[in-house]
Amino acid sequence: MAYQALYRQWRPVDFSSMVSQEAVVSTLRNQITTGRIAHAYLFCGSRGTGKTSTAKIMARAINCESPVNGDPCGRCESCRRLLGEESMDVMEIDAASNNGVDEIRDLRETVKYPPQHGKFKVYIIDEVHMLSASAFNALLKTLEEPPAHVVFILATTEPQKLPATILSRCQRFDFGRIPAGQIAGRLRQAVEGAGGTATDSALNMIARAAEGGMRDALSILDMCLGYQNDVTDDLVRSVLGTSDRGFLFRFTDALEFEDASTVMAMIDELMRAGREPMVFAKDMSQHLRALLMAKTCPDDLASLLDLTAEAAEEYVGQSEEMTVTRMMKMLELFMSVETELRWASSPRIVLENAALKCCLRTQEVDAAALNDRIAQLEKQVADLTEKLKNGVVAAAPAKKEKASDAKPAPKKADVPKPKVLTPTGRSTDETWKEALNLLKKTDPGVHSFLTQGRYIGCDGTLYRWEAAAGMDFFATALNKEDKRQAVCKALTEAAGVESRFEAVTAGAGQKQDDGDDAFVAQLEQTFGKANTMVQEDAK
Numbered sequence: 284m285a286y287q288a289l290y291r292q293w294r295p296v297d298f299s300s301m302v303s304q305e306a307v308v309s310t311l312r313n314q315i316t317t318g319r320i321a322h323a324y325l326f327c328g329s330r331g332t333g334k335t336s337t338a339k340i341m342a343r344a345i346n347c348e349s350p351v352n353g354d355p356c357g358r359c360e361s362c363r364r365l366l367g368e369e370s371m372d373v374m375e376i377d378a379a380s381n382n383g384v385d386e387i388r389d390l391r392e393t394v395k396y397p398p399q400h401g402k403f404k405v406y407i408i409d410e411v412h413m414l415s416a417s418a419f420n421a422l423l424k425t426l427e428e429p430p431a432h433v434v435f436i437l438a439t440t441e442p443q444k445l446p447a448t449i450l451s452r453c454q455r456f457d458f459g460r461i462p463a464g465q466i467a468g469r470l471r472q473a474v475e476g477a478g479g480t481a482t483d484s485a486l487n488m489i490a491r492a493a494e495g496g497m498r499d500a501l502s503i504l505d506m507c508l509g510y511q512n513d514v515t516d517d518l519v520r521s522v523l524g525t526s527d528r529g530f531l532f533r534f535t536d537a538l539e540f541e542d543a544s545t546v547m548a549m550i551d552e553l554m555r556a557g558r559e560p561m562v563f564a565k566d567m568s569q570h571l572r573a574l575l576m577a578k579t580c581p582d583d584l585a586s587l588l589d590l591t592a593e594a595a596e597e598y599v600g601q602s603e604e605m606t607v608t609r610m611m612k613m614l615e616l617f618m619s620v621e622t623e624l625r626w627a628s629s630p631r632i633v634l635e636n637a638a639l640k641c642c643l644r645t646q647e648v649d650a651a652a653l654n655d656r657i658a659q660l661e662k663q664v665a666d667l668t669e670k671l672k673n674g675v676v677a678a679a680p681a682k683k684e685k686a687s688d689a690k691p692a693p694k695k696a697d698v699p700k701p702k703v704l705t706p707t708g709r710s711t712d713e714t715w716k717e718a719l720n721l722l723k724k725t726d727p728g729v730h731s732f733l734t735q736g737r738y739i740g741c742d743g744t745l746y747r748w749e750a751a752a753g754m755d756f757f758a759t760a761l762n763k764e765d766k767r768q769a770v771c772k773a774l775t776e777a778a779g780v781e782s783r784f785e786a787v788t789a790g791a792g793q794k795q796d797d798g799d800d801a802f803v804a805q806l807e808q809t810f811g812k813a814n815t816m817v818q819e820d821a822k
């Protein structure tokens with residue numbers, strides 16, 4: 284008999300043999316037992332979390348002549364036909380293979396005919412978000428008025444790509460990532476079933492690398508068993524090689540401890556394994572972003588990044604060793620690698636250079652360069668002070684001569700803006716500052732997020748804040764209901780009137796006033812964007 288891949292051998296045949304997804308399974312079982320079957324289901328979740336397996340079990344269960352506690356009996360004619368894949372009553376369409384246009388057209392033709400054997404015709408559409416627009420429209424027409432004998436099960440890893448018209452017609456089930464412990468348990472069964480042995484730590488390593496996906500975990504185990512029947516830690520490490528998340532953790536540790544020789548050795552290992560510097564730079568950027576988030580919102584990390592609890596803990600653990608500034612510096616360096624690599628003739632050198640810059644933070648301070656920089660800054664400050672004294676705010680160097688010449692054109696910047704006072708007698712700017720003070724005490728987490736961007740003004744009672752460049756995820760985090768509420772509460776208290784708050788991503792909150800903009804740009808150029816804060820009525 285031909286060898287069957289482990290993930291096929293271990294594909295669950297009924298709900299009882301499913302690993303994890305208890306909530307989904309118990310609802311579906313209940314529907315089978317009570318006979319309340321929906322016409323369309325949507326199964327969402329990342330790779331290998333059991334969507335397709337569940338769809339197949341569901342297809343058999345609703346057709347089974349005598350289901351047992353919601354599970355297909357496995358013995359009746361319908362169960363046997365479907366297990367043997369002899370029946371035309373269950374159709375599987377892979378939308379990823381060809382946009383599904385022809386299949387959906389066929390589907391619309393055949394959907395009206397009753398099932399050949401069982402009670403229901405079941406259409407399983409995998410990766411349904413890949414359907415083309417015309418295929419979606421065709422599917423929608425069928426979903427609007429499905430014949431009584433038809434059940435649709437749509438599966439997708441990216442539900443956000445589905446049109447609302449489809450979403451609204453389906454009963455949605457979300458499949459979470461499978462905890463590493465449960466994956467390791469199934470791996471243990473699989474190893475023993477294959478007559479092999481394995482250490483617990485080797486199986487845990489595989490489970491963690493699979494990041495909540497059973498199919499990936501079983502495929503990695505398959506590869507290991509291809510080498511030898513005894514699955515050891517070393518074997519797993521060499522099979523996973525540089526592709527595993529552990530490598531990113533070790534690499535970051537080496538950077539943090541400024542261990543340049545380990546860093547260089549690891550880059551060498553990467554290159555020997557045939558990894559692309561660009562891909563690795565992206566992986567590192569993602570890794571550092573995850574660490575930053577772990578540092579700033581450890582409690583929400585698993586849900587923000589869709590991680591298992593174990594993986595989230597690993598990130599939080601590593602982030603505790605590092606400062607935010609350090610992580611941001613590294614993130615900047617690896618993001619710049621991505622840009623530089625597009626033009627580089629020797630990608631490896633670009634990568635090594637960035638990694639070394641991360642390592643050499645303490646040795647690198649060059650006194651001469653620092654002095655130059657200070658002198659330059661002092662000159663720029665003097666220039667700006669001069670200009671401010673003359674009331675001249677040049678929009679561009681070309682206009683500078685004209686403005687300083689004679690007739691001081693009435694500029695917006697010269698006219699003091701009316702001060703908006705809130706019921707507490709504070710201006711909106713003062714209100715913002717006061718709210719920050721309050722938050723510092725009541726919610727230091729939110730306060731630290733707010734330091735990753737700037738206050739950009741107030742519209743009536745709506746206070747707006749913009750994330751610094753590259754820090755957009757702080758805007759996303761601050762717009763989450765609980766964080767936003769915390770800011771609104773502080774603002775309301777400081778203003779004495781119900782106030783609202785909105786965080787926008789970098790660039791989204793650009794001001795319209797050209798003169799001001801040029802001035803701000805000049806300030807930012809001189810002092811750095813992070814050190815410049817714009818306040819609406821500064822006079």
Ligand SMILES: [Zn+2]
Pocket residue numbers: 346347348349350355356357358359360361362
């Ligand atoms: Zn049956």
